Amino acid sequence: xxxxxxxxxxxxxxxxxxxxxxxxxxxxxxxxxxxxxxxxxxxxxxxxxxxxxxxxxxxxxxxxxxxxxxxxxxxxxxxxxxxxxxxxxxxxxxxxxxxxxxxxxxxxxxxxxxxxxxxxxxxxxxxxxxxxxxx
Numbered sequence: 001x002x003x004x005x006x007x008x009x010x011x012x013x014x015x016x017x018x019x020x021x022x023x024x025x026x027x028x029x030x031x032x033x034x035x036x037x038x039x040x041x042x043x044x045x046x047x048x049x050x051x052x053x054x055x056x057x058x059x060x061x062x063x064x065x066x067x068x069x070x071x072x073x074x075x076x077x078x079x080x081x082x083x084x085x086x087x088x089x090x091x092x093x094x095x096x097x098x099x100x101x102x103x104x105x106x107x108x109x110x111x112x113x114x115x116x117x118x119x120x121x122x123x124x125x126x127x128x129x130x131x132x133x134x135x
Contacts, residue, residue, distance in 0.1 A: 003032060004030070004060070005034055005059065006019075006022065006033045007059070007060070008034075010038070019033050022076060025082065026080065028080065031076065036054050057069065058072055061075075074087050074090050
């Protein structure tokens with residue numbers, strides 16, 4: 001695999017934090033981080049359901065593979081030098097329950113941070129511009 005494109009919600013504080021964390025990691029497979037639902041995402045992946053990418057993390061491989069939810073988090077970890085072994089374990093029957101619970105907990109936290117009704121928005125007019133690093 002040559003590279004992965006991570007579609008993340010640029011309006012979600014947790015998602016933006018994780019974007020910055022991913023960018024600080026040593027990558028074995030390059031990660032391109034693109035705001036979900038943005039014009040760039042729509043141009044890169046015209047056949048994708050972009051409304052769903054605002055609700056759940058989506059990762060697209062360079063050969064068109066699409067990973068969502070738990071699989072998306074695992075493939076992100078797999079791309080990182082210091083987390084590849086953990087990704088392999090999370091993909092096993094022993095690790096999958098932990099991976100799933102972690103993704104569900106992150107979704108709950110994300111929902112609480114964002115408040116009700118924000119997932120129905122569109123990214124038109126530059127709404128999903130990439131935020132700068134914290135601080």
